[in-house]
Amino acid sequence: MLHLGHQHVAEYERQPLAVLEKQVLVMARCFTETWPKKEKPHPIDVVAMAVLECGGLDASLVHRIFGGFSLESELTAPMEAQLRKDGLQVAREVAVGDSRADLVGYRMGLFERSLIAIELKNAPEECERLGGQVADYRRATDAVRVVMSPECLARASLARGELVEPFAYAQCISKMGAELWTLDSATGDFERITGALSGTYVAADYDELWTRLAVVRVAA
Secondary structure, three states, X not given: OHHHOOOOHHHHHXXXXXXXXXXXXXXXXXXXXXXXXXXXXXXXXXXXHHHHHHOOOOHHHHHHHHOOOOOHHHHHHHHHHHHHHOOOEEEEEEEEOOEEEEEEEEEEOOOOEEXXXXXXXXXXXXXXXXXXXXXXXXHHOOEEEEEEOHHHHHHHHHHOOOOOOOOHHHHHHHHHOOEEEEEOOOOOOEEEEEOOOOOOOOHHHHHHHHHHHHHHHHHO
């Protein structure tokens, strides 16, 4: 709690862990004005975040409260299912520029083509190279989606010192030219946090990715 400058730091430090867990569960169900999703608010700007940062809570409890995953790979199947539900074919681990997209959703119609690069993140340290990855994907696709759990978004916001600015990291990703989505492990819900600025792909890179996907389809 110390990083919040809370006046009752000493009292909280003396509380049994079970009491703190109960408080976190209560706050996780409370609506906070700065978070946009009223149905299942994310307690990113309340003391629950301080408890998360301090550690000591059981990992399964943290995942349950914040909709987190143990491994990044656990986001792959539900994200792939969502893309297929949207009518897209899906390829995994596709080289794009100097990066490798976790998933690429694509559709080729009679009069139009569509390419969406998906980058999955499950920990703040995994986001450190996100700028370069998004830049590579923007050159070759119609859209880029960064998908993470609400827990990952919360931890990333804490790592960036944006505890009371729940939209700050989403805006940062938007400026990169990507959409930010969360995938809640507890409910299976996808939620778009904010819109992205439209970017322009490079025609040569766009066509090269289509050629690579054609090879992937033949191999499959």
